[in-house]
Amino acid sequence: MRTVIRVLRKFRPVFQYRANFIYNGSAKRRDFWPDTNHRSIYSLSGSTYIHRCKHESYMIHRAISSDAAKVTNKELNRGGPLVEYERRVAAGELLDGDSCQLNTLGELQRLYDELVENAEDCRLDRYATSKKDGRSRWLWSRFIPQTSYAPVKGLYLYGGVGTGKTMLMDLFFYQLPCNWRKKRIHFHDFMLNVHSRLQKHRGVADPLEVVAGEISDESILLCLDEFMVTDVADALILNRMFRHLFRDGVILVSTSNRAPDKLYEGGLQRDLFLPFIDALQERCIVHQIGSSVDYRKMTSAEQGFYFVGKHLSSLLKQKFQQLNGEQIAVPQEVEVVMGRKLQVPAGANGCAYFPFEELCDRPLGAADYFGLFKKFHTLALDGVPIFGLSNRTAAYRFVTLVDVMYENRGRLLCTAEGTPVELFDRIVTIADAQQMAPRTSSRSRKSDDSDICVDNELGFAKDRTISRLTEMNSTEYLEQHAEIWAQKRLSDNE
Template sequence: MRAVIRAVKKFRPAFRGNSIFGEAARKQDIWFDMNIRSLYSLSRNVGAYRCRHPSYMISRVISADATKVTNEEVSRDGPLVEYERRIAAGELLDGDACQQGTLGELQSLYDELVANAEACRLDRYATSEKAGRSRWLWSRFIPQTSYAPVKGLYLYGGVGTGKTMLMDLFYDQLPCNWRKKRIHFHDFMLNVHCRLQKHKGVADPLEVVAGELSDDSILLCLDEFMVTDVADALILNRLFRHLFSNGAILVATSNRAPDNLYEGGLQRDLFLPFIATLKERCVVHEIGSSLDYRKMTMAEQGFYFVGRHLSSLLNQKFQQLIGEHVATPQEVEVIMGRKLQVPLGANGCAYFPFEELCDRPLGAADYFGLCKNFHTLALEGVPIFGLSNKTAAYRFVTLVDVMYENRARLLCTAEGMPVELFDRIVTIAEAKQMARRTSSRSTKSDVSDVCVDNELGFAKDRTISRLTEMNSRQYLEQHAEMLADKQAAVA
């Protein structure tokens, strides 16, 4: 190993390059930043650089040598070790047995992946793109399956139990040279639909898309796995059948148990085979914490104002954030050529009446495009949700999910506190309990506007929790740090 490092130092002056991320990391001309302690540190904070010198082929030698590190040495790290380190440092609370049990599952998966990295084809440098194309061409004539020897993991539980934190902790410990991707489920499905549009006219576009996805990332970490759209439900079974056949390994978090996914949805009978496939290829584990960690960081000050009459205050706060800039109508581009009209925007901040953003036929793609162009959203007039505005409630839930994933800041005026906004949204089980309690409507004078919807009824708890956290001091400090990092990167 020392000889290899000396060889690297000798050749290092011959290289120069620029940082690359995402799909670009699939290219063969990759060099590792050597401002690290040793090649054992490949799993953490390693910068990848594009080589500009013909002798970049030596990088393959270094990569091959790095893979010879013994499993015992690699296994010294992992999500459980990092979790304990964060508790010791006071970064996490101690004593949650449910989280520790989940960490045991994640650590077991981590150890299995490390031990079977070669069999799972996790190292992106071990197989050339040419070989990948040859396998794809050969499979056109002789259908092949190559299930991974390691099962994935499906984590589900209530809101605020730390699912996303635990999966991120697991993902951050994985070696950087692995074919892996961590992505929100909304974003993942948008990516799939974009690829399907690109391959329109192909005999089986889902097979092609699955081939592209698995070639880029054999280990998929999907956060907030939820199915509410019939179009998504109808393609998931065939998509993941192809992905798993290509050796893909899934790690997912969700508020719903697999058997409860897309419950009550249109044509659910066509979705049921996916549930069986999911349980076959993943270990299912429930996180049963009674704590909601998001609500433990209540804000002493925030930007959530109750009362429609406070629109002038919202406008005042918006003007303070844009400073000397002048807010004007803008147009932002989202995926597949779509464009979104922004009533007022300036200095990374956008202003919308609620109706403009949630009462129009918009979806996750539009909200992702919005967050890509604006880090702060001022939303005026969020109503109490019920049967009369059920569709708007679905869009608001999606908007909050996308903003939370992008660590965007929300300013809003609303007719009630987060829990009050969804008071009329109930699940089927809750509706049955309400019917037993009274037949005289004494408990709810506005029972006619109660919306009985299982998907929305389960999603509301997540949205209430996230709205609470997004109004907390800790979240706003994280948002400020994110902006500072982006400004420093630009400078």
């Protein structure tokens, strides 16, 4: 019976509609958010005055060596991320990037070309593929197991903070034909969606298989930004779910700060997660972006105000009231996934105010933060502390909050006890802790040990958070924020 079905499946494309791929070479991702007149705020030190800082120009920068990749005339006649990149450079929209970014663009272009060539076998065209309900697909698979690995391997990009991973993946994703079954989503948001679907399919024998079937029906090409695993429940879900997804033909393109074999390092029951790492390396080509340049720090012009000192709550509230204009900030309620609600102490005109403790010292997570930034574009956060062993959980939540805010191009105003670097100075990885020189005094060693938090996941995540906090105070980021929100308000009024 299975042999007959395999033969029939080979002839199925003959009877299906074959849509033409449309590519105009100009597709861009534009999310939208307001007002560059007000800049981000956070504290730099324990003194009581305000700094203004200037940084170098924030643009994609490149020094092409003689052996760097070049686009031929034949390549210019087709589409893809490398071709679009060269077009933007020629048009003056981007300055040339470094050789590491060019090598990564070469990998993305190769994947793009393979996908275009194998689009039919990969079942990428949404109009040429019949849409099946996830549950019925699951029931059908009970009788006739269906395994259809994609003929094209995905791509797993990893590298240090600020190397342009997200920009490069977006450049790839938004050059793909619009009729393809594709999805680009932040990893936090993806896992929230998975948990929501699992809740909906409670009672099914294998709800993860149903969820995987739904995801693969919607998106054969799945692009996940900032892949990271810190939770044991997520680790177990990923292992089982991606086994189904890969068998359903899903192609994964992902960015991460960590190499695959470093994911969930030191996590609980990691041995149960290891099969996922093997599957990931089997179904994806792993590519490291080796650039040592942090482009997010190459910002120009005047930075936002930095509030200095621990006791500047009144100054933050004053700035918050200025942003609200004539509107009066009042307590509000935000709906998040699965019926939960987040209480906002004060909000008006798209701006929300929170003491740090109420947003990061309570049992909140990515779902709550995504819900917050669906309604508000600016967050005034009062009293970010120095992180260490005593408030490690709050540090994890703050890292997640910054990730969600950055993904939504939200604006941050805050007071803190130190610079972004100082906030995380006591958070170290195991390797960092082993290299730390021992103290000569037992008293100082005891004091240091009580403050230092040795945590691999948080130790790796802190560099990303520091870099993002730096960029979020740049003129360019705030201009993007203003443009995105202005366009969003315009579309809401139409």
